[in-house]
Amino acid sequence: MSSQTDPIGIFDSGIGGLTIAKSIVEAMPGEDIVYYGDTAHLPYGDKSPATITACSLRITDLLLQKNCKMIVIACNSASTAAFEAVRAHVGDRAIVMNVVDPLVASLAVHKEPHKMGLIGTRQTVRSMVYDQKIQALYPHITLVSHPTNLLASAIEEFGRNGVTDSLLSEYLSHPDLKDIQSLILACTHYPLLKDKINTFFDQKVCIIDPSDVVSASVHQTLQEHGLHNLGSMGTRHFHVSDYTDSFEKGARMFFGHTLHLEHLALE
């Protein structure tokens, strides 16, 4: 039986999910946070659903051992590949959230016929999870999904420099994305490029950034279950399955300020 003071577990293939963690920490400062980045297997976007699911289940067990009341899959590739398996595995031991459903729910504001683009990893696009959920709820939205596989690694490697720009332009120039009216950023890394994406589309495309709707949904779900910790300052632990200086340095970029990554083997 979970209690209000149990931590929220958040996991991602690496450090990009820290954009979600940051939004959760800002919205719910009293919550204890346990973050797990599977840097030994990153990136997930190119790997098979079977491998992503196997990794996700092992991380889930680790977060359950830490008594997490909620597990947030802060990664689109894992949300599309492994959510059902994680939820089935967890049962009633904790609440499981993904990044897809809060975003899909937020699209209810688009009432008119609409051509919407989506960029994400190969796994996220191939899974068709966004396509199926959006088609079922909003038949007036035409979704075109385009894989932008290397973009997350480029952001980790170069930040927001010229190489990332030329990759981004190459991907966004694809004919599939012509005439879109809005664009879903279906990877936790992409909000870092929001300004550049806006500039590319000459401010004419509405950018849909899931990070804040995910934390709002986490907040609401905890309240509904009477599990929100109203304390003033929670503890934060950030674990990775592989530690390097580059991950520690990159983590600052996603979390907004310095944090300490602790190595904790998955296997």
Next chain:
Amino acid sequence: MSSQTDPIGIFDSGIGGLTIAKSIVEAMPGEDIVYYGDTAHLPYGDKSPATITACSLRITDLLLQKNCKMIVIACNSASTAAFEAVRAHVGDRAIVMNVVDPLVASLAVHKEPHKMGLIGTRQTVRSMVYDQKIQALYPHITLVSHPTNLLASAIEEFGRNGVTDSLLSEYLSHPDLKDIQSLILACTHYPLLKDKINTFFDQKVCIIDPSDVVSASVHQTLQEHGLHNLGSMGTRHFHVSDYTDSFEKGARMFFGHTLHLEHLALE
């Protein structure tokens, strides 16, 4: 005790090591080959030496179970991070080869003072293994190593198109590589870009591609140990720790023709 008819084991973080496997198969068609690509953990270049070593040892055990007479570490990141550990672990059960030593030995032809560049992953460059070995043997060579971390992923993602070109130009334009007379391609993926690198440097830089010197060294070592299989047509098995269509498609690019990847879990 190994025998001539035992297979050669070759491993890499993924499918790039197939450039080495191809060269070995062409030079020694009678040898049985067991290839293992650790696609579940790829790329190695960003990961820590500890994680690369742990993965390499598990792959080594798997290849020893298949009675390999020789284990070829066909990956620069693993050769620089894990060679000594693999060799110590294997003991006299098999011969262990890496991709660094054959290349370093081949540099003996450069007798004059020389500014030599090297491009490779972050792990390969940070390890300083090339720097130390070259400094010890060839003090007249000044080596400048520059990490080109995203290049291998770009080759897998885009092949040889415009995005790979702009990344390559960005990397090769770095001031460190100014005025080099030769360039070591210290990653099994890079030989695919040899023509483009030649064009970038206006044919004025000598490109040092290790794939053929590694297979020549394998050949010579097997002969020295009386372990070369002179049969006419060996068997070939290609295993990966994670299977996707993209890996299968990419494998053709590196091996030159179609091959079948079999999934074989590492863990």
